[in-house]
Amino acid sequence: MSERLPLPEEARGRRPVFFDDPAVDTLLGMLLELAQAQWVTRDRLARLEHWATHAVTAAAVPFDDSYALPAEAAQRLAAERDAFVARLFAPVTKA
Amino acid sequence: MTRYVTHDLKLAPRPDEAAAQDFVAALRNHVLNPLAAALKARFEAEVAPSLPAGATGRDVHAALKGDRLFRFYSAARVKAQDMVWASVRTTVARERDALSARFRALALARPAGGTLTLDPALEIPRNVAALDVHRMPGNYHLDGGADDLAAGALYENGLSVFSFGLMGETLDDIGQSIALWLRHRLPDFAPRAILDLGCSVGHQTLPWKRAYRQARVTGLDVAPACLRYAHARAEALGVEAHFLQADATRVPLPDASFDLVFSSMFLHELPRADIRAVFREARRLLRPGGLMLHYELPPNAALSAYDGFYLDWDSHYNSEPFYQGYRDLVPADEVAAAGLVDFLEASVPSLGWYGEEAVIAAARAEGAEASDRLGRLADGVTWYCYGAFRGPNP
Numbered sequence: 001m002s003e004r005l006p007l008p009e010e011a012r013g014r015r016p017v018f019f020d021d022p023a024v025d026t027l028l029g030m031l032l033e034l035a036q037a038q039w040v041t042r043d044r045l046a047r048l049e050h051w052a053t054h055a056v057t058a059a060a061v062p063f064d065d066s067y068a069l070p071a072e073a074a075q076r077l078a079a080e081r082d083a084f085v086a087r088l089f090a091p092v093t094k095a
Numbered sequence: 096m097t098r099y100v101t102h103d104l105k106l107a108p109r110p111d112e113a114a115a116q117d118f119v120a121a122l123r124n125h126v127l128n129p130l131a132a133a134l135k136a137r138f139e140a141e142v143a144p145s146l147p148a149g150a151t152g153r154d155v156h157a158a159l160k161g162d163r164l165f166r167f168y169s170a171a172r173v174k175a176q177d178m179v180w181a182s183v184r185t186t187v188a189r190e191r192d193a194l195s196a197r198f199r200a201l202a203l204a205r206p207a208g209g210t211l212t213l214d215p216a217l218e219i220p221r222n223v224a225a226l227d228v229h230r231m232p233g234n235y236h237l238d239g240g241a242d243d244l245a246a247g248a249l250y251e252n253g254l255s256v257f258s259f260g261l262m263g264e265t266l267d268d269i270g271q272s273i274a275l276w277l278r279h280r281l282p283d284f285a286p287r288a289i290l291d292l293g294c295s296v297g298h299q300t301l302p303w304k305r306a307y308r309q310a311r312v313t314g315l316d317v318a319p320a321c322l323r324y325a326h327a328r329a330e331a332l333g334v335e336a337h338f339l340q341a342d343a344t345r346v347p348l349p350d351a352s353f354d355l356v357f358s359s360m361f362l363h364e365l366p367r368a369d370i371r372a373v374f375r376e377a378r379r380l381l382r383p384g385g386l387m388l389h390y391e392l393p394p395n396a397a398l399s400a401y402d403g404f405y406l407d408w409d410s411h412y413n414s415e416p417f418y419q420g421y422r423d424l425v426p427a428d429e430v431a432a433a434g435l436v437d438f439l440e441a442s443v444p445s446l447g448w449y450g451e452e453a454v455i456a457a458a459r460a461e462g463a464e465a466s467d468r469l470g471r472l473a474d475g476v477t478w479y480c481y482g483a484f485r486g487p488n489p
């Protein structure tokens with residue numbers, strides 16, 4: 001199956017531009033990529049912290065990718081994520 | 096956030112990939128709920144008072160184009176759209192061969208007894224071949240041959256991130272809501288054969304089999320990898336359905352062979368001439384007394400100028416070139432021109448959001464209730480659908 005073409009990374013067609021200076025559109029895109037990367041790190045850190053405070057003593061539980069937050073902590077993290085996104089956009093809705 | 100994909104074809108995103116998807120879903124939720132509300136408030140306070148009476152969605156668009164909030168809203172929404180697909184692509188690429196293996200096993204065992212009929216000679220229509228609809232890289236018809244499921248997996252997992260829960264826990268809220276609505280709207284209707292046009296991965300196909308157990312249910316699409324995925328998904332879920340690769344404007348099935356011809360989110364992706372061809376095909380395929388029914392974007396007539404503008408955003412900025420032209424059509428006129436009778440339309444409350452009682456109450460009400468929730472993927476969505484019957488005479 002290695003002869004399959006890889007999945008394309010970009011959509012065909014013109015990418016819409018909204019600001020008079022297209023650099024603003026580009027910068028917003030870069031900012032959102034950065035915010036996403038920051039969130040990925042935050043999520044990993046939250047799992048690591050949880051493991052460090054709750055699981056590290058049980059020597060049998062190593063930290064790896066399968067270590068997941070329990071439901072309640074995951075919910076708190078989701079609320080933190082929504083608040084993070086809202087904070088990013090707060091200046092946009094101010095006049 | 097691919098968590099709404101719960102059957103045997105579900106992927107195992109790594110925690111970093113899942114966190115990236117969660118971010119995109121939260122971003123879309125923010126843009127489509129609070130930011131969209133702020134945009135509407137801005138419009139009402141600052142733009143609406145200076146618009147002439149009788150202004151249309153196009154006028155609203157022209158008036159808002161230079162607005163700073165509109166620009167941020169739109170630029171963020173386009174970026175979020177690209178991030179939807181990017182957030183699932185790596186996982187799909189990594190598991191592409193594993194998905195093929197699952198497809199082979201399910202297609203061999205066929206535990207639900209469904210079938211898959213592909214037509215490698217079918218010409219992919221230009222409305223699919225020439226663009227990447229809603230900016231999905233590769234589009235529906237992307238095909239790596241043989242057992243490739245990638246386009247279907249991209250579509251379903253992308254939709255899971257895209258809809259942040261609003262398409263239901265299993266992404267089939269439209270089909271479930273409308274099938275329940277129809278059972279209560281037409282309690283004596285007992286279709287023996289049902290056709291779903293432009294079925295993609297079969298999200299809204301299977302609810303019909305669940306609602307009408309005695310019916311033979313067929314899903315039709317032009318996209319081979321989406322159909323392979325649909326077949327494997329149906330078998331994994333234990334629901335019998337028959338998937339067929341064909342063009343809905345010329346269906347290779349006999350006259351008068353269906354009691355219900357349905358489609359969902361399909362017509363607005365077609366050029367006008369094809370929409371009309373599909374309606375004529377639907378009439379041909381229906382038995383006398385049979386029903387053609389479509390879930391679609393509401394037409395302009397059902398909406399305020401602002402809400403019309405809001406829905407048409409996709410036509411301008413999300414590679415949905417036929418969206419606005421579709422919404423300009425008058426459904427009642429189109430079905431009449433195709434020779435169908437007794438037009439009906441409804442706004443069906445989302446089953447997942449409002450619950451069963453609300454859907455049943457809607458089945459007892461007349462007409463489609465105009466609201467800014469109609470057809471809009473945001474909190475409290477309601478689904479617009481319409482249809483008509485084939486009369487008793489041939």
Ligand SMILES: C[S@@+](CC[C@H](N)C(=O)[O-])C[C@H]1O[C@@H](n2cnc3c(N)ncnc32)[C@H](O)[C@@H]1O
Nearest residue numbers: 235293294295298299316317318342343359360
């Ligand atoms: C938005 S998707 C439909 C999703 C699906 N019906 C649902 O509601 O979950 C539109 C589908 O229409 C298909 N399509 C487009 N033109 C077609 C045609 N002429 N005949 C059949 N299918 C077509 C595309 O391949 C795509 O899968």
